[in-house]
Amino acid sequence: MDSFTQIVLGAAVGEAVLGKKVSNKAILYGAIAGTIPDLDIFASHFTDTVTALSIHRGFTHSVVFAVLFAPLFGWMVSRYETYKNFKGWTWLFFWGFLTHSILDAHTTWGTQLFWPFDLRLAFKTIFVIDPLYTLPFLVFLILTMFQKKTSKKRRYYNNIGLIISTTYLALTFVLKWAAYTKFEDALQTQGISYQQIDTRPSPLNTILWSANINTKYAYLLGNYSFFDTQPITFETYKKNHELLGSLIENEKVKQMIAVSEGWYTITKKNDKLFYNDLRFGLLSMTPNAQDFVFRYEIRVDEFGNVQFIEQEKNKRDGKKLLADLWERLKGN
Template identity: 75%
Template sequence: MDSLTQIILGAAVGEAVLGKKIGNKAMLYGAIAGTIPDLDIFASYFTDTVSALEIHRGFSHSIVFSAIFAPVCAWVVTRYEAYKDFKGWTWLFFLALFTHPLLDAFTTWGTQLFWPLDTRLAFKSIFVIDPLYTLPFLIFLILAMLQKRTAKKRRVYNNLGLIVSSSYLALTLLLKWIAFTKFESALMDQNIAYKQIDTRPSPMNTILWSANIETEDAYLLGYYSFFDTQPITFEAYKKNHELLGDLAEDEKVQQMIAISKGWYTIINKDNKLLFSDLRFGLLSMDEGAQNFVFQYEIVRDEHGQVQFVEQEKSNLDGKKLMSDLWVRIKGN
């Protein structure tokens, strides 16, 4: 999830653990701990694109990381804070660190929660930014913050924030299941033979859902809104995996294929070989659009090593996408 949401979650968890004893400091330290796992993004400054993608939401988003660094953070804090309960501080940091990847597991990218096992947990039921999850949570947190440390209302507001946000998160799983059944029925009605379906919510909402469907030689992309009145339609994108040629055996290409979980197409455009990760959709909902959110040019550097160069996106792309989404959310 986005940084603000993780800060709010960490602060609420900190308050739940030690708020009654140390007041707003519990929120402060919880918020700090809630941002620590995402420091793995700095890997992009020290390594190549593919390796940085592998590192993101890996070790720092695992139970092992939380278990190791919680007592370390607790030890550091008890060196200078007046409140010296090491066990209490350890619980605060562990839960604030652990709930971060737990929440991220509901997004499309997922988390390597059980590192060192090479498995990402991804429920794909919520977008990385969802106002319906974040805003109510933030309001309850602010209300709690304004109360005195020992006030009963403080705990009530904080608990309400945790309950409402968690309930919404559970609701997204139900909405995902409903959307999945709609896509499945549409495929059956249209007599489309397929291998697998991958569904996720569109940006910033859980009303409009998208699906990738794998067939023998192509991927089908479709959308479903809970306000739809017409049948679901699908648009086909050829896999074109054969365009990789000998590159298919390259280590970096194999890594990128593994990262995408096999949901990728290859496009030869303007003498550029583009690798498109289908899991995060397009920047446009126009028919035939090929500007995928995560798209990389495959190039060789001066040493002959294969590199993936992410294609630039402009603010206009984002505005166009949000405009298209708003229209599509209201139904087909």
């Protein structure tokens, strides 16, 4: 999820663990705990694009990280804070780290919760920014902050925020299943043979859902809103994997394919090869558009080394996409 949401979650978890003992300091350190796992983004400054993508939401989002580093942070805080309980601070950081990772596991990117095992959990039930999850949570956290640490209302407000956000997160599984069923029925009705369906919510909501359909030679992309009255339609995108040629055997290319879980197309423009990660969809609702959210130019230097260069996104395209998504969310 986005950093702000993780701060809110961490703060609420910190309050649940130590609010009665240290009042708003529990919220402060909980917010810090909710931020720490995302510091892995700095790997992009020290390594290549593909390796940075592999590292992101890896070790720092694992149970192992929570077990190893929660005691360290707990010890450091207990050394200088008035409240000296090492165990209490350790539990605060442990649950701050772990709930961060569990929440991220519900997004499209997912997390390597069980690192070092090569297993990325990605339930794909919620977009990285979802106001329906974050805003009610934030309101009750603010109400909590203005209560005395001995007040029953303090724990009550914080618990309500945790219950509402968790209930909504559980509801997203039901919504995903309902959308998945609609895509499955549409494919059967249209007589489309497929190998795999991958569904995810569109930005900022869980009403409009997108699907990637894996067929033998192409991917089909479709959208479904719970307000739809017309049948689902699918756009076809050729895989073009053969354009990679001998690059398909390159270790960096194999690594990138693993990162995108095999959901990719290759396009060629002006003698340049582009790798398109399908998991995050398009920057346009225009039929057969090729403006994928994550698009990389594949460059090979004189020594045969392969680099993936992420293509810049146009802010105007993003604004237009949000406007188009809002219209599409209302139904077809």
